[in-house]
Amino acid sequence: MAPRHLMRLDLIFKDEHDVAPLVRQTLARGRDDIVNELIASGLKGRGGAGFPTGLKWKLTADAPGDEKYVICNADEGEPGTFKDREILMRVPEKVLAGMAVCAKVIGARQGFIYLRGEYRFLRAQLQQVIDGFHAVLDEAGLPFRIEIFMGSGAYICGEESALFESMEGQRGEPRNKPPYPTQCGFRNAPTVINNVETLAHTYSIFKYGAEKFRDLGVQDSRGSKVFSVSGDTPVPGIYELEFGMTLQRFVEDFGDGDTKAVQVGGASGFCVPRKRFERTIIGYQGKLTGTSLPTGGSMMLFNSSRSMYNVLHNYLEFFVEESCGQCTPCRVGTQQLLRGIEGVKRGELSSATLDALLDLAETMRLTAKCGLGQSVANSFASIVENFREEMIY
Amino acid sequence: MPHTVNCQIDHLSVNIQPGATILEAARSIHIQIPTLCYHSDLCVAGNCRLCMVEQVGADRLLPACATPVTEGMEILTNSQKVRHARKVMLELLMSEHRSDCTHCYKNGRCELQNLASEYLVQDGRFIDLVPFKNYTIDDLSPSIIKDDAKCIRCQRCVRTCAEIQAVSALAVAHKGAEMKISTFFDLPMAEVVCTNCGQCVTHCPTGALVEKNYIDAVWQAMDDDARHVVVQTAPAVRIALGEALGLEPGQIVTGKMVAALRRLGFDSVLDTDFSADLTIIEEGHELLQRLREVIRDKNPQVKLPMTTSCSPGWIKFLEHLYPDLLPHLSTAKSPQQMFGALAKTYYARRIGMDAKNMVSVSVMPCTAKKFEAARPEMCASGFRDVDYVLTTRELAMMIRQAGIDFLSLPDDEFDSIMGQSSGAGVIFGATGGVMEAALRTVYEVVTGREVPFDGLNIVPVRGLEQVKEAALTISSPLPEWGFLDGVTLKTCVVHGLAGAREVMKKVADGSCDYHFIEIMACPGGCLGGGGQPMPVSDHVREMRARAIYRDDAGKAIRKSHENPDVVKLYEDFLKEPLGHLSHQLLHTHYVARKRY
């Protein structure tokens, strides 16, 4: 089904049968040429953090070391996100192409796809595609091999340094940063780790040129983005849309006419209430109070029949379980937030407790070791501040 | 690369080597940043988040322990933002922690409690999570009690067990709210590969891991007039006890310790240093016997290198991990157990006491000694040879309980018969000490001359380096030892089980040609034992080691075989080293245990 206002782009999902020639052609280009085009495109990481992809490749290429790795992060665990699964099912060769070009740029001989345990059913098909792709690489003369590494059910392994730990046979506990993966990643070697969608976008950029990509989007948010749309919507699914739309336009196209809030970016993202739809732009810059929101692409719509308390409770249960448990603010803070809103809801704790919990969430944001603990405050604060009465009554 | 990095901490300029952390930079200018998961012995974890500091211009706070300083960095360690975060971290930790401080063994000596007091953490704003947890206490080990309700998940124990000891009996298990420090399948510590070394105890900031204490049992024994309570004190106790009673590290308090033990009510105050000298005689002769059988008799049954057997943590380590290598262990009991066996036989007879009315107590720098004393083999006297083992920390507690002003005590001397020692017995407390003591005796037995080192100080085996090697060539031996002429005796000294593991791998695959290896389970040897006062660091261990070597240097007698009490013991009782009685009382055997 086509949205009414927003243009459905389908660059990534466009069926293209010219992967092999394009890979050969791109691999024949100079490293600097490739990196410069990527930088010029303005592509930023589509996992949610939004680090400029070209710069990441360049930093890793420049890092000292003989051993380097390319890793495709397919540990898509953010509640409400399913775009990477769709990309890997429908256009896996584009992702592999992105990995191969990256390998050439940084000088990696080995790449991995870290596939979450929940997506094991994709493995056999993906392996077949990889085997076929290796033949393309051999033809192109690039000594690069891609392996699948299976996850085993841990949301936190989507955090890049936790993912390295997991691949090294450890508990998936995030590392201290610095050093960053571009200097010290998998096996302590310089590593590019990119989200599935990011790698697929590089393919479009190499195919259509940086300018085409840059023409899409606004300001610092260039290109298109694949959104996972779910919740109270008549048209749930995957949509590739131009960056920079207002949430109002989005809700007009995807809402059921009664949308009261949209959770942008999953459990670790922000909840935007109806009154802010018009002012909120989907992009990287700024925060909830500002005008634009970063996202890995999860868009959950809630209509007025839904209790935002239940939504927040569901997210907090998720964090209590999926925190790796190593750092104090995340391990204990998530438990306190969950028990706290339960106490308030039952009337055992005063509504002023919510202010103390907001303060705790902010402290977690300031002190937690990794993005998981830091981002709990996003959903917590945006739901509690906008739907305070639902937390109490 | 610049030679130094300049930054500002609390508006003070710091100039420090590149790679230094904010914590190190702050400490270098005497600014204290509170820490819990940080320990100078261990790799940086950065998980307690207590040491968070503010970088001017940055939104999020930085962990001082894990963040390297960069040029021009401006750090605030005492801003409103920082103080608030620290307090929240403490309150969060305490909400998961059973804060029954007045009932806690670590009351008054707990790092968490100290910080809570410093930051005025009062009745918290957070929900007490303890009732929601199924916390358990494991007190089945004779050495260590693990109380999960006191654990703050700093992982110091886990890192200690992995990095210092290479045992990893403890690991982090589960995740999220369920995350905990666990043995394999959460089995009791007594049923897993734990060596009872107690390094986890000395590195635990709270009451989650503590020694099993026998203070009340010892008071009870002393209160019973029908009982004659004998106490022995290990070499490393006298150079560390002062730390638990208000002195700086590195003070020798032997005289005050003896006086305090008498005041506490021990009937005989004796010295493990005496049996350390005895150990040298037995173990030294065992080494010579093995050398004779291997070099002269070419007996393939006899194993070299021989390793020392004084450290019960090391013994249990070998029993678990390398049971095939047990024949390399000297059969000589540890000084504690030699003492115990003699206390209820030789000593009882000398003082005219029925052994069944005797209670034998030891004060040890060690938690594994509690396990050792409870081993079924350790009943050579017909009774349990050592009834109760106290750590240095427990003794300090008893001294405080008794209201003794330790620092004002006059110096006192050990009782006779089993109270004299040589400098060789004293240095047992330091890594390399057993080797040095053994070489002083063995060389002289073989050649009739003193060991060829200036002032008898065998410096190559001293110091805190993890693995030390020394070689000593024997020339012109006495006729009886002719087969050793020209033989270079190769020795190795290791402390910490991580190092022991590396050396034993070499022994197993035959890639080393040592004759004699000294292994102590704890870093620094017994002076860094799991029963010693806290806190511990390389600096503290260094100070203790210096005290030990000072003590040795000041002794009139420096060689075990010249200890008059030992000489008399052989004349009156044992007759000869490795003789019949020795075998019965002073030597033991070992058991293979499951590796997993």
Place this chain on the structure above:
Amino acid sequence: MNGLRELVSALAQKHGTRRESLLPILQGIQAHEHYLSDDAMVEVARALDLSTAQVYGTATFYSFLVTRPQGRHVIRLCRTITCVMHGKNQLLKELETLLKVRVGETTADGLFTLLETNCLGQCHQGPAILIDDEPYTRLTPERIRVIVAEYQQKAALESENSGLINS
């Protein structure tokens, strides 16, 4: 036990004996044995020169690795809010009634273990479950009855066949 040792050594041969091989080996054991027994973890520790506590600690981090016996098929029901909004709780009730177990339990015949899990990445077609590796989406109580019945029939057929072979 001997079978386990062979299984572990085959997996170690395939994946290597470095620490890095730990997850693939544990996954391999679980695929074969349905869970990680203490004996299995002892064998892994031996093969990789780790302590058993390290193996246990790593295994318990991952929710798809389990250290208690499980049924032949594991049903994982997604509990993310979007699945809840589309009938996850009705589905759960149906499954509990149908299988006569609660979440976390295994059916008396050992055929199914029922678990809840975090986001399965099927949010646009919830409620969703995984049975072993296989996703099932847009479920209703009616559909789940059919699916469960299919697994039961297949299992009955298999045991009949093996009975025939044995007799």
